[in-house]
Amino acid sequence: MGTLPILRAGRGLNLLPAKKSFQELGGKVAAFCKSHPLALFYSCLIILSVLVYQYARHTVTFYVDGEELFTAHTFCRTVEEIIEEKGIQLHPRDRVIPERGSLLTQHSRIDVQKAFEVIVVDGNKLSFIITPTKPVRELLAEEGFELGPQDRIEPEGLEEAYDGALIEIIRVQKHYVSNRSAVLYDEIVKKNPQLDRGLSRVIREGRPGLQEELIEVTTENGVEVKREVVSSLLLEKPLDKIVEYGDNTTLEREGRVMEFDRVLTMTATSYCPGTPGSGCPLDHNGHAFCTGRYNNGYTYTGKKAVQGLGTLSSPRMVAVDPRVIPLGSLLYIEPIPGIGKIGFARAEDIGGAIKGNRIDLLYDYHSDVAKFGLKRGVKVYILKKI
Ligand SMILES: [Zn+2]
Incomplete structure (x- = not known):
């Protein structure tokens, strides 16, 4: 009770004139309401209606695929109701956000993602899919396509699907096989100054090595597309072949030291000039057995066809393949077993039959040819100019 005097003192100082006037106004309103009860009822009704109206009225903005379709004021309660009210035709697979059953708020945004058709090829399986989902990987996951870590999507780099898109899933698998294979050997070449140029000999035969390779095999939809060696283990080292090539170009025969270009190991035959004096058999056309119709007694180079002595001043005449031995070359032919010394040529x-490593020795008489x-294995040196 101790505070009352202060309040009284306050009232006495008229410190709250507004409160006093409110009180007065309240009193007046109360008096009015008492005398006019219907007015009070309608006033309350109007206020209540305004409140209900404000509460029930929603402003809804409708978007389709990100583009605004309309904004409307509605008393609909749910997303489903406004879709029906506005007569919006949707495909069952169109996606509505928020969901159709969601309650509207005073300012609602409704997004519709329109469904579209894509074709998904997974191996040999073709699927026609209607979906509102554009991100390709999300779309495939929703439709139950599980992608392995290696699997690819084609077209490559396609992030967003579109109506009519063809999406191919490439099933990529890797497996490993091991394979043993030979390792090739090298050929080591050595020069031998003791061996005549043109000759060679194998000092050591080569032997292939053995390796085991681990091969990664990549398949796409079951078809092998790549085979790559990922590691290799040498089980046996290859043994290189060693070959010696002759480097000697000096020949000493019959008291002469000569330089030669190279020595050839040839197959030798013989012929006679085919002239009447040679004793060479003729056929019914008059062609000689040894020289055919070229039996006029002269060589291809226009020399008189004579056997020669095998000396430097009277060399033997021979027929050659000019691609192997150039015409006019001076040769030294080593003795032939069973025949004897040949010498310079x-x-x-x-000759028609003298091709490659063939040499044809001219004899004056066909009887020698027959023998x-x-x-x-006849060794023929191609001499350098003496
Ligand atoms: Zn003959």
Whole structure:
């Protein structure tokens, strides 16, 4: 009770004139309401209606695929109701955000993502899919396509699907196989100054090595597309082949030291000039057995076809393949077993059958040709100019 005097004192000082006037106004309103009860009822009704109206009225903005379709004021309660009210036709697979059953708020935004059709090819399986989801990987996941870590999507780099898109899933798998294979050996070449140029000999035969390779095999939709060696283990080292090539170009025969270009190991045959005096058999056309119709007694180079002595001043005449021994070359032919010494010779002739490593020795008489036969392994030096 101790505060009352202060309040009284305050009232006495008229410190709250507004409160006093409110009180007065309240009193007046109360008096009015008492005398006019219907007015009070309607006033309350109007206030209540305004409040209900404000509460029930929603402003809704509708978007389709990110583009504003309309903004409307509505008393609909849910998303579903406004879709029906506005007669918006949607495909069952169109996506509505928020969901159709959601309650509207005073300012609502409704987004519709329109469904579209895509074709998904997964291996041999073709699926026609209607979906509102554009991100490709999300779309595939929603439709139950599980992608392995290696699997690819084609077209490459396609992030967003579109109506009519063809999306291919490439199933990529890797497996490993091991394979043993030979390792090739190298050929080591050595020069031997003791061996005549043109000759060679194998000092050591080569032997391939053995390796085991781990191969990664990549398949796409079951078809092998790549095979790559990922590691290799050498099980056996290859043994290199060693070959010696002759480097000697000096020949000493019959008291002469000569330089030669190279030595050839040839197959030798013989022939006679085919002239009447040679005793060479003729056929019914008059063609000689040894020289055919070229039996005029001269060589291809225009020299008189004579056997020669095998000396430097009177070399033997031989027919050669000019691609192997140039015509006019001076040769030294080593003795032939069963025949004997041959000696110096000059390439003066050619022959239809004399191709490659063949040499044809001219004899004056066919009887010598008949005895000569065919000799292999005849060493022929191509001499440098003496
Ligand atoms: Zn003959």
